[in-house]
Amino acid sequence: MHLDTLARLNAERAARRATVLVTDTGDGTQRLVTEAEIDRDPLADTLRKALAAGRSGLVEADERQIFLTVQAPPVRLVVIGAVHIAQALAPMARAVDLAVTVIDPRTAFATPERFPEIDLVPEWPDAVLGNRVPALDRYCAVAALSHDPKIDDPALKAALGAGCLYVGALGSRKTHAARVERLTQAGFPPEDIARIRAPIGLDIAAVSPAEIAVAILAEIVSTLRRPRQDR
Structure with missing residues (x-):
């Protein structure tokens, strides 16, 4: 994980805001999607469901395996x-x-x-x-x-x-x-x-x-x- 991504993730965690780290398991590329950004993301529906469930896991998108790391504040x-x-x-x-x-x-x-x-x-x-x-x-x-x-x-x-x-x-x-x-x-x-x-x-x-x-x-x-x- 890049340091700037880690810094953003920690900042969102400290502010009690949810994020999803999207990792392409094929090439290892990552992007951090904050809750405020989900509606504009191409995987919006999938990310909303993962966040609601509060669970990380593998999903398939465009014939690629994507790992979603969900970080949601304790309720x-x-x-x-x-x-x-x-x-x-x-x-x-x-x-x-x-x-x-x-x-x-x-x-x-x-x-x-x-x-x-x-x-x-x-x-x-x-x-x-x-x-x-x-x-x-x-x-x-x-x-x-x-x-x-x-x-x-x-x-x-x-x-x-x-x-x-x-x-x-x-x-x-x-x-x-x-x-x-x-x-x-x-x-x-x-x-x-x-x-x-x-x-x-x-x-x-x-x-x-x-x-x-x-x-x-x-x-x-x-x-x-x-x-x-x-x-």
Whole structure:
């Protein structure tokens, strides 16, 4: 690998941006394709699928064997609200290799006893996002579960502004209609607000907190594994 290619790759990694290193196994030529460049690449569809799968491997293009080395940032899940659903969701998400942070200023809920071995931040979301908690980005999923606009809304605004891969919020359609009105008044355009999955989670007729957690995690994984143009 050329030094300039390695330098670009390291810079993209440090900035939590995805890349695919395309290597022609026949002649050894390489090119680094950043996520921002994929749409203009002749292998765009193939690269999008490889990036969505998060897996490196051989592909065939124009009767040549091409090796794709995928570098995608680790996905982080930020849960807003240390509620019963979050208690079930956090360990499930860790089991599928998501880095999990739970944020809730209500210290009666945000306790290590309720969230063992979970990164727990008992503070207001707008006070810690980008400060104590790393800034949100395109490789973050945000699940707003507190059911309290004072806690959920700042996180939803931050998630929409950061272009997070998944943004979901707990609540009924009536609750969400009120949320839409608040976000509209805050200046968010309809297309941004429409990115919020509400009611949160896949429709599996979930009832218990654990079942709702399963629905949420399934929706996050489904979103993650679809190529970005299909989301």
